[in-house]
Amino acid sequence: xxxxxxxxxxxxxxxxxxxxxxxxxxxxxxxxxxxxxxxxxxxxxxxxxxxxxxxxxxxxxxxxxxxxxxxxxxxxxxxxxxxxxxxxxxxxxxxxxxxxxxxxxxxxxxxxxxxxxxxxxxxxxxxxxxxxxxxxxxxxxxxxxxxxxxxxxxxxxxxxxxxxxxxxxxxxxxxxxxxxxxxxxxxxxxxxxxxxxxxxxxxxxxxxxxxxxxxxxxxxxxxxxxxxxxxxxxxxxxxxxxxxxxxxxxxxxxxxxxxxxxxxxxxxxxxxxx
Numbered sequence: 129x130x131x132x133x134x135x136x137x138x139x140x141x142x143x144x145x146x147x148x149x150x151x152x153x154x155x156x157x158x159x160x161x162x163x164x165x166x167x168x169x170x171x172x173x174x175x176x177x178x179x180x181x182x183x184x185x186x187x188x189x190x191x192x193x194x195x196x197x198x199x200x201x202x203x204x205x206x207x208x209x210x211x212x213x214x215x216x217x218x219x220x221x222x223x224x225x226x227x228x229x230x231x232x233x234x235x236x237x238x239x240x241x242x243x244x245x246x247x248x249x250x251x252x253x254x255x256x257x258x259x260x261x262x263x264x265x266x267x268x269x270x271x272x273x274x275x276x277x278x279x280x281x282x283x284x285x286x287x288x289x290x291x292x293x294x295x296x297x298x299x300x301x302x303x304x305x306x307x308x309x310x311x312x313x314x315x316x317x318x319x320x321x322x323x324x325x326x327x328x329x330x331x332x333x334x335x336x337x338x339x340x341x342x343x344x345x346x347x348x349x350x351x352x353x354x355x356x357x358x359x360x361x362x363x364x365x366x367x368x369x370x371x372x373x374x375x376x377x378x379x380x381x382x383x384x385x386x387x388x389x390x391x392x393x394x395x396x397x398x399x400x401x402x
Contacts, residue, residue, distance in 0.1 A: 130370060130402045131190030132339075133157035134382040134391040141173055142180030142227065146187070152392035153399070156190040156379040161220045161232070164198050167212070169219070177226035184227075190379045192227065193268070193301065193336045196220055196234030202254040203237040203247035203279060210250065213237075218258040221265055228264030231336055231379070233301045236269050236280040236289065247279040252292030259295055268301040268335055273309035273351035281310045281349070283328040290333065299333045300325075303383075304369065305340035305354075308361060311347035315365050322374050336379045339366065339398065355384045356394050363401070370402040 133154035136145045138161075149157045162169035184192070200213045217234070224232050239247030255267055269289055274281025279289075290298050302325070308314055312321045325331065341359030343352040357363040369375060382394055 129155065130399065131156045131377065131379045132382075132395050132398050133190075133379070134384075134386070134395070135159065135195070138170060141170075141176040143176055143183065146180060146183050146189070148388070149189075150187070152388055153395045154391075155188070156192060156381065158193045158195050158233075158381045158383075160195050160197065161223060162197050162216070164195070166199060167197060167216060169223070172223060172226070174226065181227055190377075191336070192230040193379050193381050194220075194224060194230065194232045196232065198235065200234060201237045201240075203239045203242065203250040205240040205242050210254075214254040214257065217254055221258050221260070221263055221267070224265040225263055231266050231268050231299075231301070233268040233270055233336065235272060236278075236286075238277045239279055240277055242277075244277075244279055244285060247277070248285060248288045248292065251279060252289045255289070255293045255298065256295070259293070259297060263297070266297045266299055266335060268299050270301045270338070271303050271306050271310065273306045274311070274349045275309075275351055281306075283325055287329045290329070299335035300329060301336040301338060302334060303338035303340060304361060304365075305338070305342040305359075305383075306351060308342045308346055309344050309348050309351055311349075313346055314369075315346070315361055318365070318368050318372065322372070326374075331374055334375075334378065336381065337369070337375065338383050339369070339380045340383050341366075353384055355386060355390065356382075356397060363397075366398065367401040370398060 272280035
C-alpha cells in the first residue's frame, strides 16, 4: 500500500494525530514541530511519544515527515535571527529523537541578498552543527519554487548543501507544486525530471514527496498550491507519480488547501490512481 497522508494539527499530540490519520485513511502524516509562523513549541510529552512509537510500529505506518517552522531562515542576512534559526533547528532535531527513524523537513531558507553561495554555506553549517552524530532522524531539504532569494529552487543547490554537510542523514523532499513552479516539467516529462534529479543529487537521497497541484504555469516561481486536479498539474500527473517505480514506497504528504474531509477525499483519490 502506498504511504499517503497530509498535514495534521499537533495540538492533540502524537497519539491524537495517529488516530486522526487512521480516521481519514492515511498511513503517514506531517506535522509542524512548532508554530509554523512563529517559534513557540508545544511542551514535550515523553509518555505520548513512547506510546506513538509503539502505535506507529503496530499499525505499520510509513515514516512521518515533520515540518520546520516557515520563519526558520538559516541564511538570513540578520546574524541574530540566523543564530536563533539555528537554535530552533537544533531543538527540533533533539525533539525528533523522541520518535526515532522519522524525517524532519524544512525550507532551506532565503539568502536575502547575500548570494546563493553564502546562503548554501550558512544552511549547511547550521545543519552540520545541529545534526549530532547518532541522531535517529534524517533531515530533508525541500525543493523550492525559486521565488525571490530562495535557496533550493535548483537541484544543484540542494546537492551543494548535502555535500557541504557531508552526512548520510540528509535527503530531499520533492514538492510537486514547487518543482513545477521552479521550471521542472513533471507534467510532460516526469521521467526526465527524475533522471535529472538522479544525475545531480541521486534518487537515493529522495526520501519523501509533498503532493500538491499548482495554481501557476511552469517556471512562474510563485508557489501557490491547489487541490489535486484543480491546477496546472492535473490528475494524470499524479497518476504518473503514484505509478512511477522510482517513487514507490516514499511517504507522500498532501499540503493542498483543504480541511480533513477534503484530505480524506484526496487520499482516496490518490489511492485510486495507484
